[in-house]
Amino acid sequence: MTIHRNLATALIAAGGYIAGALLLKLVEKGGYISHDAAVRALAVFNGLALATYANFLPKSIGKFKDPASALCMESVLRVSGWAFMLGGLAFAITSLLPVPDTVPLALLATATAYVLGYSIWAFMGPARRKGGAA
Amino acid sequence: MNAVFKALSDPTRRHVLELLRDRPMSAGDLADHFPVSKPTMSAHFAVLREADLVDVQKLGKTVIYRLKLSVLEDALLGFVGAFSAVADAAKSAQPKSAQPKPATLKKGTTP
Numbered sequence: 001m002t003i004h005r006n007l008a009t010a011l012i013a014a015g016g017y018i019a020g021a022l023l024l025k026l027v028e029k030g031g032y033i034s035h036d037a038a039v040r041a042l043a044v045f046n047g048l049a050l051a052t053y054a055n056f057l058p059k060s061i062g063k064f065k066d067p068a069s070a071l072c073m074e075s076v077l078r079v080s081g082w083a084f085m086l087g088g089l090a091f092a093i094t095s096l097l098p099v100p101d102t103v104p105l106a107l108l109a110t111a112t113a114y115v116l117g118y119s120i121w122a123f124m125g126p127a128r129r130k131g132g133a134a
Numbered sequence: 135m136n137a138v139f140k141a142l143s144d145p146t147r148r149h150v151l152e153l154l155r156d157r158p159m160s161a162g163d164l165a166d167h168f169p170v171s172k173p174t175m176s177a178h179f180a181v182l183r184e185a186d187l188v189d190v191q192k193l194g195k196t197v198i199y200r201l202k203l204s205v206l207e208d209a210l211l212g213f214v215g216a217f218s219a220v221a222d223a224a225k226s227a228q229p230k231s232a233q234p235k236p237a238t239l240k241k242g243t244t245p
């Protein structure tokens with residue numbers, strides 16, 4: 001039942017995403033907004049979608065067999081959620097600002113690198129050997 | 135969302151969430167931190183489960199509670215905790231005469 005609900009939510013989100021992109025393209029073709037504005041609006045949409053997804057990331061904890069791995073997974077999901085939510089919001093905000101295109105991407109890349117680094121540290125680092133992440 | 139606000143409005147439940155932030159804990163371990171009866175703690179756990187703020191898993195005979203907060207719920211917990219700490223500090227800084235007196239019972243009445 002949960003899988004069906006998740007699938008339905010994902011399909012609705014994907015449909016909304018495609019409809020939004022098509023609408024932006026139509027508005028752009030109609031000459032109401034410039035190509036640059038359409039691209040920026042889509043980037044804002046992407047950033048907000050990532051922030052929304054990241055908000056629920058820490059809730060996606062599964063079943064566990066030993067408390068140490070559960071603690072690691074929990075802390076990695078929490079850090080990932082915060083990093084991607086802040087990264088997504090920063091991506092959306094900087095896409096609106098008159099800054100080079102590389103700035104929003106660099107912010108997102110920083111969030112991704114932080115999550116990767118933390119995940120490696122949590123699962124392989126000293127905290128894991130002691131029986132749990134920080 | 136209403137269930138989340140209801141769950142976070144109680145200091146005991148907030149303290150439970152703060153304890154679970156450190157590590158997953160059994161119901162017994164959690165109950166040991168509070169000077170309240172086990173049925174009262176069970177009621178608190180039920181409210182937290184209903185708001186989907188904790189995850190429950192049975193390992194053998196032990197029931198393990200884990201934190202299950204979204205990023206916004208996590209931020210809300212931090213905000214409510216900070217706000218209540220500030221409110222408590224302001225309350226204790228007030229002169230005793232300015233603080234509201236506890237309700238007193240008249241003779242012959244029952245609570």
